[in-house]
Amino acid sequence: MSGLRILYYPSIPDHSEDEIIRLGEHSDWGSITLLFQDSVGGLQVNIDEKYVDAMPVDGALLLNVGDSLEMMSGGRIKSKKHRVLISDDEKHRKLVRRSMGYFVHPDNEVVMNQPLLYKGDPDVQEVVEDPITSQQYVIKKLAAAHRSKPAASY
Ligand SMILES: O=C(O)CCC(=O)C(=O)O
Numbered sequence: 001m002s003g004l005r006i007l008y009y010p011s012i013p014d015h016s017e018d019e020i021i022r023l024g025e026h027s028d029w030g031s032i033t034l035l036f037q038d039s040v041g042g043l044q045v046n047i048d049e050k051y052v053d054a055m056p057v058d059g060a061l062l063l064n065v066g067d068s069l070e071m072m073s074g075g076r077i078k079s080k081k082h083r084v085l086i087s088d089d090e091k092h093r094k095l096v097r098r099s100m101g102y103f104v105h106p107d108n109e110v111v112m113n114q115p116l117l118y119k120g121d122p123d124v125q126e127v128v129e130d131p132i133t134s135q136q137y138v139i140k141k142l143a144a145a146h147r148s149k150p151a152a153s154y
């Protein structure tokens, strides 16, 4: 299962000086996301508790690992939180930003936290949680997103 999301971030009005977040901190829920961004910038990825700029590279796409792949790999491949900031730079604040994400999800019935790939591997801890399917995970995340305030983690 997959989906395409096209995002349009409008330019920032003069009176919104305090606003620094265009898209709040989150991790993607699927297995991988292919992200195309324009040259405006603002995307940051959380690496070891620090936010690092993911500078746009002309002609390149960014491959982001989502929660499902982290679960399916028994935690070996990490899903990283990310966000989109508004630049301090006046010129940049006047620019619109566009991005396009192609979100790949496991099929609904795939049980994600029982990774078969590493079964018996001594490096991988035994799964203690109840099995959760891809569909159940999305429903859980959607419910949490609706409970949370705008721009909060989800
Ligand atoms: O606009 C971006 O660069 C990031 C978008 C994103 O993280 C998302 O749609 O999940």
Ligand SMILES: [Fe+2]
Binding pocket: 026, 027, 028, 082
């Ligand atoms: Fe994202």
